[in-house]
Amino acid sequence: MPTYLGMPAFPEAAAAALGNSQLRRNLAHATGTIRVKRAAAVAELSDWAELRAAGRAIKDHTLANLDFYLTRLEERVVSAGGQVHWAADAEEANAIVAGLVRAAGADQVVKVKSMVTQETGLNEALAAEHIHALETDLAELIVQLDGDRPSHILVPAIHRNRAEIKDIFLKDMPGVPADLTDRPADLAGAARSYLRRTFLRATVGISGANFAIADTGTLVVVESEGNGRMCLTLPETLISVVGIEKILPSWRDLEVFLALLPRSSTAERMNPYTSTWTGVTPGDGPRAFHLVLLDNGRTSALADATGRQALRCIRCSACLNVCPVYERTGGHAYGSPYPGPIGAIITPLLRGVTSPIDASLPYASSLCGACYDVCPVAINIPEALVHLRGKVVDAKRHGFPRPERMAMATAGWTLRSPRRLGLAQRAASASRKVVGRSGRIRRLPPPLSGWTRTRDAPAPPPESFRAWWARTRGGGG
Amino acid sequence: MRIALFVTCLADTLFPKAGQALVTLLERLGHEVAFPMDQTCCGQMHLNSGYRREAVPMVTGFTEAFGKFDAIVTPSASCAAMVREYHPALAASTGDRALAREAERIAPRVHELSGLLVNVLGVTDVGAYFPHRVTYHPSCHSLRMMRVGDAPLRLLRAVRGIDLVDLPDDETCCGFGGTFSLKNPDVSAAMGADKVSAVLQTGAQVLCSSDNSCLMHIGGALSRLRAGVATMHLAEILASTESTGGAQVSR
Numbered sequence: 001m002p003t004y005l006g007m008p009a010f011p012e013a014a015a016a017a018l019g020n021s022q023l024r025r026n027l028a029h030a031t032g033t034i035r036v037k038r039a040a041a042v043a044e045l046s047d048w049a050e051l052r053a054a055g056r057a058i059k060d061h062t063l064a065n066l067d068f069y070l071t072r073l074e075e076r077v078v079s080a081g082g083q084v085h086w087a088a089d090a091e092e093a094n095a096i097v098a099g100l101v102r103a104a105g106a107d108q109v110v111k112v113k114s115m116v117t118q119e120t121g122l123n124e125a126l127a128a129e130h131i132h133a134l135e136t137d138l139a140e141l142i143v144q145l146d147g148d149r150p151s152h153i154l155v156p157a158i159h160r161n162r163a164e165i166k167d168i169f170l171k172d173m174p175g176v177p178a179d180l181t182d183r184p185a186d187l188a189g190a191a192r193s194y195l196r197r198t199f200l201r202a203t204v205g206i207s208g209a210n211f212a213i214a215d216t217g218t219l220v221v222v223e224s225e226g227n228g229r230m231c232l233t234l235p236e237t238l239i240s241v242v243g244i245e246k247i248l249p250s251w252r253d254l255e256v257f258l259a260l261l262p263r264s265s266t267a268e269r270m271n272p273y274t275s276t277w278t279g280v281t282p283g284d285g286p287r288a289f290h291l292v293l294l295d296n297g298r299t300s301a302l303a304d305a306t307g308r309q310a311l312r313c314i315r316c317s318a319c320l321n322v323c324p325v326y327e328r329t330g331g332h333a334y335g336s337p338y339p340g341p342i343g344a345i346i347t348p349l350l351r352g353v354t355s356p357i358d359a360s361l362p363y364a365s366s367l368c369g370a371c372y373d374v375c376p377v378a379i380n381i382p383e384a385l386v387h388l389r390g391k392v393v394d395a396k397r398h399g400f401p402r403p404e405r406m407a408m409a410t411a412g413w414t415l416r417s418p419r420r421l422g423l424a425q426r427a428a429s430a431s432r433k434v435v436g437r438s439g440r441i442r443r444l445p446p447p448l449s450g451w452t453r454t455r456d457a458p459a460p461p462p463e464s465f466r467a468w469w470a471r472t473r474g475g476g477g
Numbered sequence: 478m479r480i481a482l483f484v485t486c487l488a489d490t491l492f493p494k495a496g497q498a499l500v501t502l503l504e505r506l507g508h509e510v511a512f513p514m515d516q517t518c519c520g521q522m523h524l525n526s527g528y529r530r531e532a533v534p535m536v537t538g539f540t541e542a543f544g545k546f547d548a549i550v551t552p553s554a555s556c557a558a559m560v561r562e563y564h565p566a567l568a569a570s571t572g573d574r575a576l577a578r579e580a581e582r583i584a585p586r587v588h589e590l591s592g593l594l595v596n597v598l599g600v601t602d603v604g605a606y607f608p609h610r611v612t613y614h615p616s617c618h619s620l621r622m623m624r625v626g627d628a629p630l631r632l633l634r635a636v637r638g639i640d641l642v643d644l645p646d647d648e649t650c651c652g653f654g655g656t657f658s659l660k661n662p663d664v665s666a667a668m669g670a671d672k673v674s675a676v677l678q679t680g681a682q683v684l685c686s687s688d689n690s691c692l693m694h695i696g697g698a699l700s701r702l703r704a705g706v707a708t709m710h711l712a713e714i715l716a717s718t719e720s721t722g723g724a725q726v727s728r
Contacts, residue, residue: 015663324650328667364661366654366668367525369621386563389527408528415486415518416534425490440700450662455669455697458491465484465493469512 007335009360014329023159023330030158031321037267038318038374044269045259055260056378058253059312063302069214069247070293076217080279082289087241093294094125097206097239100290101131104237106204112221112228113137114208115153115315116243116294118337119350122206133206134198136227138191145172151331151339153317154265159330162187195227205235205286209242210314211257212291215250218278219291222261222271232275238286243294245302245311257314260376264316297350306387307349312377313342319371319381325364334361341371345384353392362388407447418466425467428460435459478598479509481546483539483560483587485553485689486518488710492689495552498716499590502603503550505716516542521559524567526656533571536564540579547586548597552712554589554619554687561587562622589619590712591687595628601635607717608638609726612681614672614695616688617650629687629711636714645675653694669698676706683726684708 007013017023042048062069074084087093101109109126111117111133123133123144135144139157143150146168150156157165166182169190175197176190207228211220219240221228232238248254262271280289302308320326320340331339335357336347344361353359362385371381396402401409414420435441441457443449451457463471480503484496500510520535539560543549551557561584568580594600613633619625633641652658652668672695676684684699684706686692696708707726 011661011663014661018663018667324652324668325661325664328664362527363657364664366617366650366652366657366665368617368650368654370617370648370650373621386525386527389525390529391527393527393529408523408526408531412523412528412531412534415520416538418515418517421486421489421517428490442701447659450659451697453662454666454701455694456700457697458693460491461493463493465489465496466512466514468493468497470514473512 004335004337004357007355007357009356010333010335010364011360013333013335013357014325014364017329017333020330022161022164024328026159026161027327027330030155031327034267034321038264038321041263041267041269042374045263051256051259052376052378054256055314055376056312058248058256059377062247062249063245063308063311066244066247066302069249070244073212073214073217073247074293076214077279077289077291078217080217082217082279082291085290085292087292087294087296089296090120090294091125093120093241093292093296094122096292097122097241098126098129098131100237100239101126101204102129104204104288106131106237108132108134108198108202109204109206109239110198110202110231110235111135111140112205112207112231113140113156113223114206114241115337116208116241117206118150119243119296120241120294122241134202136195136199136231137223138188138225138227141191141195142168145169149332150337152320153315153338153340153342154320155317159332195230199230199234202231202235204237204239205231207231207238207240209240209246210261211248211254212242212246213249213251213254214247216278218251218276220254221273221275222258223273223275224266224268224271226273229273229275232277233285235286237288237290238277239290239292241292241294243296244298245313261314261316264314264318264374264376297352301346301349304349304387307345307384309379310342310345310349310384312379313346314377316376317342318374318376322370322374323365324368324370325366329364334364336361341365341381341385342379345379345381345388348388348391353388353395359392359395362386362392403447422464422466425460425464429462429464429467432460432462478548479511479546480593481511481513481543481549483516483519483543483549483551483556484512485551485556487693488552488689491693492710495689495710495712498710498712499550499552501721502712502716505718506598506600506603508598511546513542513546519556519559519564520567521556521563522655524559524563529567529570532567536567536580537576539564540568540576540583543583543586544579548593549583549587550590550593551587552590552687552710553689554616554623554625555690557587557589557592558618558622560584589623589625589687591619591628591632592623592625594715595625595631601631603632603635603715605636605715605717606638606719607636607714608640609683610640610642610679610681611683611685611714612642612644612676612679613647613711614644614651614676614684614686614691615647616686616691619687620648625687632711632715633685636717639714642679642681645678646671647675651691651695653691655690658694665694666698669694673698673702673704677704682707683714685711685714687711
């Protein structure tokens with residue numbers, strides 16, 4: 001994910017975002033609305049728990065037999081007239097796509113909203129080859145016109161309100177009517193007429209896929225606006241970049257996910273457009289189909305026994321919408337196209353924990369567990385976060401001990417001995433006379449100053465519980 | 478019933494009143510409370526901060542201190558969840574099979590206070606008296622790990638004299654999150670600010686919860702604002718009666 005290099009660590013980026021009152025307002029409104037709708041959509045199904053268990057089981061089975069299903073998918077796509085390319089990382093995937101676009105003689109491509117091409121930084125890579133990639137999803141278009149980055153998996157412009165969108169269109173959209181208002185229908189109309197002109201000229205379309213069905217070599221895209229259907233059917237050449245974890249064994253399995261995904265993501269019983277295609281069909285749709293299968297860290301995530309559950313993710317974004325951290329910071333602070341709770345585990349699993357932003361992501365959570373409750377494939381995000389925190393700490397164990405590690409070592413030494421804990425408590429109680437005459441401490445030294453910057457701390461009590469017990473009950477239990 | 482008290486390092490050191498109230502309450506209900514003096518900490522701070530290795534001695538210590546008891550109660554849903562959900566796996570990861578078996582055996586015996594009272598002992602009216610306006614913050618780990626449901630609210634509704642008011646957006650995290658509060662102090666404070674605002678909307682005199690950690694965080698923010706709202710653990714309200722000064726708000 002090259003475009004995110006050099007991002008500050010999460011706490012610093014988040015602190016800046018917290019000060020943006022428009023962002024706070026937009027996010028609280030949008031996530032609050034969708035939370036309520038999702039809960040209602042899910043509550044309609046009496047067998048949600050069973051569906052969720054089935055979704056989890058299908059994904060786990062496929063991931064455990066990924067070599068088999070990938071080979072089968074390749075066979076079936078090829079026999080249906082498609083070509084399959086394998087990309088080990090983002091750079092390889094981008095080079096393959098650029099080569100295919102050039103071979104098709106195009107200098108412009110239309111794109112279906114795709115997380116995986118955000119992950120590889122495809123648009124930037126194509127731009128370096130003088131190929132313009134046009135995003136056709138409305139929210140992606142808003143973000144692209146503004147030179148901004150998506151901040152949500154499903155709703156990339158969730159951080160913008162309609163007044164801001166109107167301004168972006170007036171400033172950056174070619175041929176936009178000068179009397180554009182901020183009415184949603186007007187904004188959609190302006191985007192529609194701009195996009196329609198582009199669709200009719202496009203010769204190459206680029207997509208991701210929500211699912212890839214191994215049995216038949218069929219790709220599936222689930223969307224709301226119909227722009228995907230246009231990109232998938234109008235151009236002569238279609239290139240789909242798909243992460244290797246997107247496979248489902250058969251059409252039967254798709255049924256489960258078409259129930260889980262729309263309710264979890266847009267709170268709809270069924271999404272408006274579900275497009276499926278298998279290789280090429282003479283006289284109908286693209287004449288050339290290329291499938292680029294991408295690893296980019298997925299096999300190393302698969303090798304991580306606790307972390308691999310993240311590969312079950314179907315990018316619904318339900319976890320973002322219920323996350324109290326995401327709701328307040330927005331998506332940009334996560335330094336990755338995958339923000340929110342799922343991003344805080346997927347990004348370090350794919351990229352490792354060496355950079356400041358990646359090492360800070362597993363800590364960007366209060367571990368409240370709301371994400372796990374809503375996840376349609378039961379990814380235990382808190383468990384994975386704690387596991388990845390262990391990796392962050394272990395990666396820094398060699399070398400000079402930092403203050404945090406020394407503090408944790410001291411705390412551990414104290415807390416594993418009842419005698420030492422008792423002594424520390426007596427020292428704390430004695431300090432009461434100095435630090436907490438009012439019962440509240442207003443200021444503490446680092447690293448506890450982070451606490452007292454916004455909160456008072458309780459003064460130690462005159463005696464600890466164990467001292468009270470020993471005094472009144474004479475010790476032993 | 479003989480019940481062992483795991484008071485938690487936090488309550489032991491900073492909030493002994495919660496532990497004392499729990500003892501008072503269980504004894505009033507006719508139970509015998511034991512306090513193994515060799516107990517210390519469940520290791521949650523270390524594990525959740527990434528110091529898995531350092532948390533292991535706390536698991537060992539916990540099994541040694543509590544191995545001989547059939548029922549263990551703690552005034553923290555969060556620490557109860559740590560013992561139940563993470564001790565067995567943490568013990569197993571050491572390769573010490575005896576420790577893993579022991580952690581597995583003890584885990585289901587650990588109860589958070591409201592779960593013990595309502596689901597194990599089958600009481601909701603504990604004979605308490607607390608004539609004050611109270612609002613209840615359900616901690617994330619009580620809701621989503623211990624799954625106590627409305628057990629704390631059922632206990633509070635049965636308290637004589639209480640004016641129990643709903644907390645808006647009660648199931649949203651308060652922003653404590655252990656070392657999250659230090660590592661991401663700004664986000665933690667922003668979450669705390671919204672919780673404080675919800676508490677103030679209720680006009681409650683007392684904010685109650687099943688976790689001292691949430692109370693330390695929300696209470697610290699309330700105190701910084703000089704908001705005049707007291708924080709009390711569920712055990713403290715349930716321990717209050719006419720004869721023990723139930724008319725007084727303790728802090």
